[in-house]
Amino acid sequence: MSQVKKYLVVGLGKSGVSAAEALLRYGAEVAVYDKKTQEEMEVQLVNYLKTQNVRCYLGTDPLELDSFNAIVVSPGVPLDLPFIQKAKTLGVEIIGELELAYRLGKGNYIAITGTNGKTTTTTLVGEIFKNARRKTAVVGNIGIAVTSTALTAQEDSWLVTECSSFQLETTERFHPVVCALLNITPDHLDRHKTLENYAKVKAKIFRNQTEKDFFVVNYDDAASYELIEDCKSTVVPFSRKSTLDFGVFVKDGRIVIKDQDHELIDICGTEELIIPGEHNLENALAASGISYFCGIASEIIAKTLREFQGVEHRLEFCSEIAGIRFVNDSKGTNPDASIKAIEAIKGNIILIAGGYDKNSKYEEFIRAFHGKVKALVLLGATAPKIRETAERLGYQTIFDEKDMGECVKKSFSLAEPGDTVLLSPACASWDMYSSYEQRGRHFKSCVQELER
Structure with a gap:
């Protein structure tokens, strides 16, 4: 790795910024790319990169790809971007932040x-x-x-x-x-x-x-x-x-x-x-x-x-209001994860689901309800797809809401003492939130609003 001096870091999220900082400490010549324009980026980050003499391609494809020895791609960046594919044909090594950390x-x-x-x-x-x-x-x-x-x-x-x-x-x-x-x-x-x-x-x-x-x-x-x-x-x-x-x-x-x-x-x-x-x-x-x-x-x-008491956003007990429990399982970002959450909850469930579409199928998710899910409250881009699957399989107690606040209010109105309102979306968060953590925290704040 010592012979590699010029790197392009693609994606300026948490891992991309960390990779750029590590490479600068390593003494490398660093350039960065992000699909956001300079105006859309955080001012402090852009100023920091400029003070470190980092070449910035913001909102525009990087040039002179063959001048880089390696491109460090952030996890959320698809590898089929045209300039990444072109770099591959030029013999530029494509690695990620995990690989970079291991090498350095x-x-x-x-x-x-x-x-x-x-x-x-x-x-x-x-x-x-x-x-x-x-x-x-x-x-x-x-x-x-x-x-x-x-x-x-x-x-x-x-x-x-x-x-x-x-x-x-x-x-x-x-x-x-x-x-x-x-x-x-x-x-x-x-x-x-x-x-x-x-x-x-x-x-x-x-x-x-x-x-x-x-x-x-x-x-x-x-x-x-x-x-x-x-x-x-x-x-x-x-x-x-x-x-x-x-x-x-x-x-x-x-x-x-x-x-x-x-x-x-x-x-x-x-x-x-x-x-x-x-x-x-x-x-x-x-x-x-x-x-x-x-x-x-x-x-x-x-x-x-x-x-060990578990982790935030994974079957996390939030509150009990009027005998109704609220559980945050925002980490349930695919159908199988949400099936496991449904299985783990004792008693009847009002389920909040929906979000970004990762081309998942929802038949097994709906079948896992087993008379345990009293109502399904949907939000986000996948709401129509999940509703269609549920209705096709004979499940009819479905409500569509525009945002998390309305989902929590509707779920509370449908629940009875002894029931659990469970947020386990079976989908990623990216249609409405930056991360499942942000989604889970919003759910918890909406529950807190009910207590006021």
């Missing part, structure tokens, strides 16, 4: 991917490592750019990294010592086109591993487990349904690990977990396997599992 920095990487459960599992693993007094940073798709930490990491640092398919797509040398694949269900097909392509991108997480490394994978998820054929590292399966000869599983209501010496290590009872739902049991199994095979004591793993 130090430390040991724990990489976690999957359609659902990434944030919860990454956060949980981070807590286990911190409780084990490891030098730990929790980074990646969780909201903290990897480059913001990688350059200050030491040889004994641990970077617990949530990896999206968009990030993995632009990796080449990225080599985690332990990685995990939680599940694969249809998602981001607007970008990856087919489920097979999506799975291939997810499989890049273990591509550079060796026999000294570990790959933790969901034994119960066929789409994930079939990928082990191409894996060179030690495969550590986890299962909540089956007893395993090696790996992490549930035995007599307890999380246990059978190690390479066939010793059975008891972790804790499944009923001791605070986080609800079978999907969160799977997340706990994965986190236990990751941590144990990194050498962390079972007692520390158990203590953390018993204390």
Whole structure:
């Protein structure tokens, strides 16, 4: 990497800005591109870039593509942009911020991917490592750019990294010592086109591993487990349904690990977990396997599992008003995630759903209602598509609202004591919000308005 001096950073979101800053510290010559014009950008950011002698292409395609040794593409930027495709034909290397961090920095990487459960599992693993007094940073798709930490990491640092398919797509040398694949269900097909392509991108997480490394994978998820054929590292399966000869599983209501010496290590009872739902049991199994095979004591793993209360925007209890519970699951950005949320809630549900269309299908989502969802309150670009699917499958109690405030008011009016108003959109947020976090916070503020 030392011979690469000229970089173009594409996309000036959080990871793009962090990548540009890292490259400047590295001593590289940096140019940046964003589809926004200079007038649409934050003034402070533009002024900072100019003071650092960064060439800015704002609202206009970059020129002299063959002058760059590498282009660093932010995760949300599609790789089929014409100038990126042209750069490829010119032999310019295309990488992402995760790959850049790995090349420039130090430390040991724990990489976690999957359609659902990434944030919860990454956060949980981070807590286990911190409780084990490891030098730990929790980074990646969780909201903290990897480059913001990688350059200050030491040889004994641990970077617990949530990896999206968009990030993995632009990796080449990225080599985690332990990685995990939680599940694969249809998602981001607007970008990856087919489920097979999506799975291939997810499989890049273990591509550079060796026999000294570990790959933790969901034994119960066929789409994930079939990928082990191409894996060179030690495969550590986890299962909540089956007893395993090696790996992490549930035995007599307890999380246990059978190690390479066939010793059975008891972790804790499944009923001791605070986080609800079978999907969160799977997340706990994965986190236990990751941590144990990194050498962390079972007692520390158990203590953390018993204390972990989950993450914001994932089945997050917000309030109870007049006997009606409000739960924020804005992290439910695809149908499978929302199905898991519906399954985890006890009692009847008024469900708020809808958002940006990622070319998802909603039949299984509607079928998961099972008489449990009393009413469906829709908003956003996918509202007509979800309504059409629901009505075709015989579900009729549907209400369309223009914004989150109206959705919350309508849901409250439909609910009875003992019911749960659940925001679990089954869609991304980008049609109305900048992120699922912003959407979740807006939901919570709308709930607070009801309490006034």
